[in-house]
Amino acid sequence: MTGPDLRVIAPEDDRYNATLVARSDETESLGYFTIKFDGPAVPFESGQYMTIGVIADGRLVQRPYSVASDPGVAESEGYELYIRLVNGGQFTPLLWQLPLGHRMRMIGPKGKFTLLPDDDRTHLFISSGTGNAPFVSMMRRLAREGHPRRAVFLNGVSYQHELGYRSLVEGWAASGSYPVTYVPTVSRRTAPENEGWNGRWGRVESIVAPVCDELGLTPANTIVYICGNPDMILSAEETLLGRGFPEDQVKTELYWPKGKEPRGGE
Ligand SMILES: Cc1cc2nc3c(=O)[nH]c(=O)nc-3n(C[C@H](O)[C@H](O)[C@H](O)COP(=O)(O)OP(=O)(O)OC[C@H]3O[C@@H](n4cnc5c(N)ncnc54)[C@H](O)[C@@H]3O)c2cc1C
Known part of the structure; x- marks a missing residue:
């Protein structure tokens, strides 16, 4: 076990470009988080990931997450991510502290783990x-x-x-x-x-x-x-x-x- 995470998360920062708009906890250490860009959504392909982060003690702490939502709802709803809390981890203990409406940084998409076109296997x-x-x-x-x-x-x-x-x-x-x-x-x-x-x-x-x-x-x-x-x-x-x-x-x-x-x- 590790002690409490004492880093201070910045509520506002010039690097923030998105907001945590929905959160639902499946268990104490598994949660669904939906993050929405301030501006227009960036298109992605299913299988790709977004990198999300917050500023803690003045430093950007960020990690990549596969998107679980349909690319078709990125504009209206945002990007849903399904995340496990890693005790002693650098980023997830910060994420678990965020209330709804908290500002975040999000970049992406990236990744090549995508479906082949017209594959009927x-x-x-x-x-x-x-x-x-x-x-x-x-x-x-x-x-x-x-x-x-x-x-x-x-x-x-x-x-x-x-x-x-x-x-x-x-x-x-x-x-x-x-x-x-x-x-x-x-x-x-x-x-x-x-x-x-x-x-x-x-x-x-x-x-x-x-x-x-x-x-x-x-x-x-x-x-x-x-x-x-x-x-x-x-x-x-x-x-x-x-x-x-x-x-x-x-x-x-x-x-x-x-x-x-x-x-x-x-
Ligand atoms: C392309 C990509 C997509 C990813 N998508 C997801 C996702 O959709 N959901 C998700 O929960 N994580 C995902 N991850 C893992 C995520 O980026 C972080 O590594 C994880 O959240 C831990 O971050 P941390 O800073 O809290 O821990 P760190 O301080 O970075 O510690 C990392 C260590 O935590 C452990 N770990 C990392 N991820 C997990 C996990 N999911 N379950 C159990 N142990 C883990 C490993 O031992 C790893 O070495 C993805 C990683 C990559 C590279």
């Missing part, structure tokens, strides 16, 4: 934790455009209450409004918080092979996108390459470099 989306954000944006966009692509959406978390966007995706699957097979998995078998969980157990990388077998996902009919924790990505990628997927059919977005842990510990 099944899209296998593999994510750990908040790594589900770009996939939610992709499906929201495709749904709005009326061209949904068949998707198999894997999301791995430690505790069942950490399954962000669960009701949205379950709703799509149940109503058939988006052709998605949702496969959440929970890793901590003995945790009391997971009592009553009747879905899959284990880390998301451990269910890649069985899910491919059960659903008939092969290099001939599937394109893969993986996002989140670097160890998970490397392991899932290894499984897929071992099953004959060519490297350019497995696209990845790492949220931090392999082997790097937060300074203050979790």
Whole structure:
């Protein structure tokens, strides 16, 4: 554990160009944050990220986040981000202190983790934790455009209450409004918080092979996108390459470099 963060966040600064317009907390350490530019929205592609920050003790502290919202609502609503609080982290403890209406800096978009045009293969989306954000944006966009692509959406978390966007995706699957097979998995078998969980157990990388077998996902009919924790990505990628997927059919977005842990510990 670390002590309280005593840095002073500037309420106003010339570098601010955006405002926190919505915030909803999924758990104590997972939240949805919507940030809107003061001026016109900057267009982005689903899968890209924005970099957001605040000034603390006179210094700009900023980090990149995949956008989870549909690019089509950036102008009217802003950019929705799904973020985990990292205890001892440089930026997220500051973000968690911000009230609605707080001023922020936002730049972007950046990133190449985007969908290929007119790809009618099944899209296998593999994510750990908040790594589900770009996939939610992709499906929201495709749904709005009326061209949904068949998707198999894997999301791995430690505790069942950490399954962000669960009701949205379950709703799509149940109503058939988006052709998605949702496969959440929970890793901590003995945790009391997971009592009553009747879905899959284990880390998301451990269910890649069985899910491919059960659903008939092969290099001939599937394109893969993986996002989140670097160890998970490397392991899932290894499984897929071992099953004959060519490297350019497995696209990845790492949220931090392999082997790097937060300074203050979790
Ligand atoms: C392209 C890109 C997109 C990203 N999109 C998201 C996103 O949509 N949602 C999100 O929560 N994070 C996302 N991140 C991670 C984010 O940029 C920050 O690294 C994270 O919020 C921690 O920042 P910090 O300053 O609080 O911690 P730092 O002081 O920078 O500590 C970083 C360490 O925190 C840990 N860490 C970082 N991100 C996470 C995470 N999501 N879950 C668990 N541990 C983590 C890692 O050990 C990392 O080395 C993304 C990163 C990249 C490169």
